[in-house]
Amino acid sequence: MATYDLEEQEQLAEIKVWWKQHGSLLINVITAASLTVIAWQGWSWYQRNQSVQASMVYNVLQKAVQDKDSQRIKAASGELLEKFGSTTYASLGALTAAKTMIDSTDAKTAKVQLLWVVEHGKDEFRDLARLRLAAVLLDEKAYDLALKQLDGSASPGFEARFADTRGDVLSAQGKKAEALGAYQTALTKLDEADKSGKGKNSALGRQGQAAAVYRELLQQKLDSLGGSKQ
Known part of the structure; x- marks a missing residue:
């Protein structure tokens, strides 16, 4: 059996002392890291499987x-x-x-x-559902509930549609001035989206002629209430 010289014995002694002081902590850290990796891999597999x-x-x-x-x-x-x-x-x-x-x-x-x-x-899905639910409630003349769905902020690509639908609800309620304001806001948001490029892939699916058709529809709504684009 080989014997250790004095320097080697001192190094072994230092290692033993260090391991006695920190060995448990090191094992816990390694174990925790391993469990984290395993858990992440398991979660990723679960998500892929679910999808x-x-x-x-x-x-x-x-x-x-x-x-x-x-x-x-x-x-x-x-x-x-x-x-x-x-x-x-x-x-x-x-x-x-x-x-x-x-x-x-x-x-x-x-x-x-x-x-x-x-x-x-999430995000666009939620906004689209809010719009469609508001439209259903409008058909049922549940105006307050429809407006509740339209409250709060919306994704940039949906802002014009939200204002437009709000105008429809307000118009159905006979609130002419408020409806005019909503339609004017819709036109403004439509112009802003088109200028910034956010309208290209928005919920409206507008491109070229479709954008002009939608803008004309908003203008007709304004005109029917005696208003005009500001």
Whole structure:
């Protein structure tokens, strides 16, 4: 068995002392780091798996929409919201189902779908759901509830639409002056979005002629109330 010289013995002694003082801490740090990596990898796998499964259910929903099968639409949408609510497909599914329900005059179900996106969706999905829900409530003459959906800020690409819809609700309430102000705001926001380039990919989907058509529609609303663009 090899023997250690004095310097080596001193180094070993120092290592033993250091390990006695810090060994447990080092093991805990390494263990915690390993667990963090494992947890992150597990979470990433879970999210990918959720997204894949959600996409399959969403495909079923789309097929049901094509077939105009309301029961399968409700079932697929319900599964997306219940099992895959953290994925983008849940909001997409709810919006898709709501549109179909509105077209089939099932406003009650449509409102449930839209309200879920309002409460759980993110950014543009949430804003689009607020707009569509406000439109449904306007048709039902639930004006105060419609305006409530339009309260607060909206993403830049939705600002004109929010002001426009607010004008529709106010006009239906007979509040002419307030409606005029809302339509004028919509025109202003539309111009600002177009100048800044934010309107190119906005909720309106405006490009070229479509932008002019929408602007003309807003102007007609103003004219019908005796107003004009400021």
